[in-house]
Amino acid sequence: MQLEHVVASHGGTDILRGTSLSIERGEIVSLIGPSGSGKSTTLRAAIGLMPVSSGRITVEGHALDANDPESLRRIRAGMAMVFQHFGLFDHMSVLANLMLAPVKAQGRNRMEARDEALSLLRTLDLEGIGDRRPTRLSGGQKQRVAIARALMLRPRTLLLDEPTSALDPGRLGIVLDLYRHLAARGTTIIQVSHNMEAVAAVSDRIVLMEAGRVAAMACGPHAADANEAVTRFMRHDVKA
């Protein structure tokens, strides 16, 4: 995925002010930075939820045009996003949440989708909750259901907005292992995170955003060439 000089605005205020970023297939990239620096907006722009006023976003060679339904359909066919507040359908069971898009939108076989959903729930240590409504789950369970729902789409690109904020250390380990496993098989993962432990554990690249732009990048926090600005941010030394 490529973002080239992307500008995006809300009510006349530029939120993204020339964001440029190139992400390779199978890469795990973490967007970090102060609150309000434009991390979530970058994800939203990448999936066409935030129109871009100038610049260009390209996914798998196709230019994204948020005003063109065909462009959106093509690009979203290979993507899934986990939202900060999960966006689960509370009036449906967990299994129905997981099966909805694969069966209704992708036309997948119902029994196959059900088996895949049950297997994902097991992987994410959620066995036995398939019949429950999301309202009867803990925050960490909801978050893992939201991740499972995104994975049911078999995305080539996974966009994750604070995907580990509600997880205890054990479940965090399970989820991070899953990200590594997916990336090793070619899934591109872009996560926004304030959890520096999760960032440090999985990122191929860490991107520091400041005031709607990429301010610095580092290839893993332990890399010898880790960019000074990212290192400083991780020591809580960069302000908005």
Ligand SMILES: Nc1ncnc2c1ncn2[C@@H]1O[C@H](COP(=O)(O)OP(=O)(O)OP(=O)(O)O)[C@@H](O)[C@H]1O
């Ligand atoms: N729907 C909206 N309407 C108006 N302004 C918005 C809207 N969404 C975001 N913004 C503004 O855009 C800026 C960037 O928001 P964004 O959510 O991308 O930041 P962020 O870096 O993800 O922050 P956080 O770490 O707190 O989630 C903020 O100043 C925010 O107030």
